[in-house]
Amino acid sequence: MSQSLNNVIKQAEQIILGKPQQIRLALTCLLARGHLLIEDLPGVGKTTLAHVLACTLGLQFQRIQFTSDLLPADILGVSVYQRDSEKFEFHPGPIFAQMILADEVNRATPKAQSALLEAMEEQQVTIEGLTRPLPAPFFVIATQNPSYQVGTFPLPESQLDRFLMRIQMGYPDAQAERGLLSGVDRREIISRLTPQMESSELLALQQRVKAVFVSPALLDYVQAILRHTRESARYTHGLSPRAGLALLSAARAWALLDERDTVIPEDVQAVLPGVVNHRLQATGEHQHQSNGTLARELIEAVAIP
């Protein structure tokens, strides 16, 4: 197992106290070449997580603050007429970076949101007829306030599907909070961080994720999960095949983080809440249950074959 990956985790855990699970999930998402949506209240460390990951992994980092007057051009970039060369010259927007933090993505209008989401999907942007590839690795962490807050444009289901995972930060436990309150200012520490990995190394790891072995027995398990969501009356609609693929690739990445070259059911169970929470919706009577319970129930309802 890559020593540098361990270092990355260790360094991140020193700064983001008491959230090892979230750090691992975020890394899983990154290794599986997916994008991450973090949904929680302001001030629980969403931005810090993104920042720390970018710095530790040595990725170019850009932050886009989404507001209601944000335009697609603010994300993608614009061509500006240059008087001296008498030509239009393209000024790339903040999207041209290896790690993007799309802060409060549900504050912006759907038009601006879709500009980001299309770039995420295609790994390239087309401006004025010219297609420009985005750098690799390309990883978006979008944060979102829970949509019951005033003045937001909640992402529709189809766009939520673009995110491999949606996780929640949650409040830190008492001990972690103590450390947070008594410690040095986080921003100061981040500025002093040293990258623990080359971006080429990260790309190689992403390749290794694809090679993690999935046995027929495990596929049986994943299919049993998908089937259950489709047959059960608890969900408005079952998981799509794409959700199944997402579940598998996340499980692969999780297995790699766990220093294994095969996926076991525990890997699937570990990533399942993150992967399915934003893809499943409970029917009428179960609607008000929190998402965590829904995933927990799904895990417990499906026996490992």
Place this chain on the structure above:
Amino acid sequence: MSKSVIYGLLLSILMVIAPHANHLPAWVSSLCVALLLWRSYLTHSGNPLPKHWLLTLLTFACLGGIAISFHTLFGREAAVTLLILMVALKFMELRTARDVMVLIYLSCFIVITNFFYSQSIPTALYMLATLLAVVTTWIHLYAQNIALKPRLRIATALLLQAIPLTLILFVLFPRIQGPLWGLPQDAFASSGLDDRMSPGSLSRLSLSDAVAFRVSYAGKPPAREQMYWRGPVLWQFDGRTWIPGNTAYSVAPQFTELDQAIDYTVTLEPHNKTWLFMLDMPNKISVPSSLTHDFQVLSKTPVNSRLRYEARSHLVSHANLREANWQIQRALQLPPTLNPKALQLAATWRDNGANDAAVVRSALAYLNQQGFQYTLEPPLLPGANSIDDFLFTSKKGFCEHYASAFVFLMRAAHIPARVVTGYQGGEFNYIGNYYIVRQSDAHAWAEVWLSGQGWVRVDPTAVIAPARVQTNVAAAVPASETAALPFITRMTSNPPAWLSNLRLNWDILGFRWNQWVLGYNTERQFAFLTSLGMENITWQNMSIIMTTGIWLVIGLFALFMLRHLFANQPDKVQAAWLGLCRKLAKSGLPRAAHEGAQDYAARIAAARPELADTIRDLAARYSALRYGAVRDEQAQREFLQRAAALKI
């Protein structure tokens, strides 16, 4: 309860009770429709169901109505009506899934009651369709999010799965004969020959195309004009009506056959009388019966279910060459003062000193030459001297008129004679190679007793309208009258080929249905099982085989449905792991079905630290073997050994 379930149920119940509208009192049918409409309105509008007291009141009103309509609450008609009304009323308090189940069971029961009234193939097919509707509704009740098409598919599959069970039950269920198992006595509508004949009784019968019986000949069938199916023999005449007269004479008839025997099989439709029709003259029959002195074959009990018998007859024979004197006297009986002109006519034939045979010839010649007409609609002859009126005034009649007048003339000329009624001819089903004899083939003819020859058949109708005995009624009566005849009788004279093929094929289907489905009685069951090679057929044995067969079929279906359990047989590694889990479960730490090996091992390790290393090792090995890329025989053996060696 979703609205669509209620609508589906309404529709299936409507389908189930619709055929009953035929015989239900009009007020019942309208009340049912009104109740169902009311229920669908309430469902549509979402208004509350009627109050309990109102329903109670309605129920008692219905009971009263039935009591008034039928004068009873019991018996087939009243009970079926009651059942249907109760179903319609049950709808008005349909609230829970349990109520729907009650209605579904009841509608299955009503499906059966339809067979009290008709057991034809179309009825059976229709009932199958209603059953499909009922089952589809039933499925809908439990799986409301399945669309109509897959629901129908499931229902069809269910019904198809029921076929083997149905067949086993049908073939093997012991047919116990008795009132408990049979249909009610009045289940079969009956029409047919009567034991009395007056002008108009046969021409009325010829308007019916109902089948009287079907005949298949073992060898070559006789000529059509020889097919006289003997029924009631009538001796006594009061000037208008012929009746059998004194039947208490129990001397066996004498019979000498003069030609080859004709063997045939008759399938007689129920007619609620005791006659078993056989060709003139009857010799042998395969069912218990008695042969009267005047060659009527009588069954022991009225034929009220379809009866099949094999019989043998002789077309040429000497019957009762020596007849007792008082029988001769019976055959000469006449109402003394009536019909003087006819008496006189008969006397003129005798005057020349002619013998009996010559008198018969003269009479036939007279009928042939005096412009008599064969017609379905003869004028009514209400006068006391109806024979005179017929012979000398109207000269128009149907076979009963001719038979009656002829026998009268013979008796007037002192020749013993009697009237024989029955059927003549029949339609040949060339596809199924059998004859269909219908009520429209009903006929009456005469028999005279000639010394040295015994009783001889004389058919005056054959002299006047030869087409009647050679073809059928439709060919014999004037063209203007054929419109009154039943469609089928008319069609047989000159049908388009495709139509007659269709009709004859349909008749064959009905014939087989009657023989093999409706007529599958104890004897047929016995014969069928014997032909399958079964020996020692008792109802105990049949029950054992039936029960075994049913369990076998259910078992096969169960195996088929549970096949995935066998397909996913755990391999050795998994079996060992599951065994391990069972061992641990006994020590109070069962694995949850969804718990992965590593998670489980961690839990065990926490609870039983002394096992921690072993169990972690085993879990890791299991995970690697089950989910790993390489199949390592060595590693598998090691794991199996260690798993077996684990002591808790």
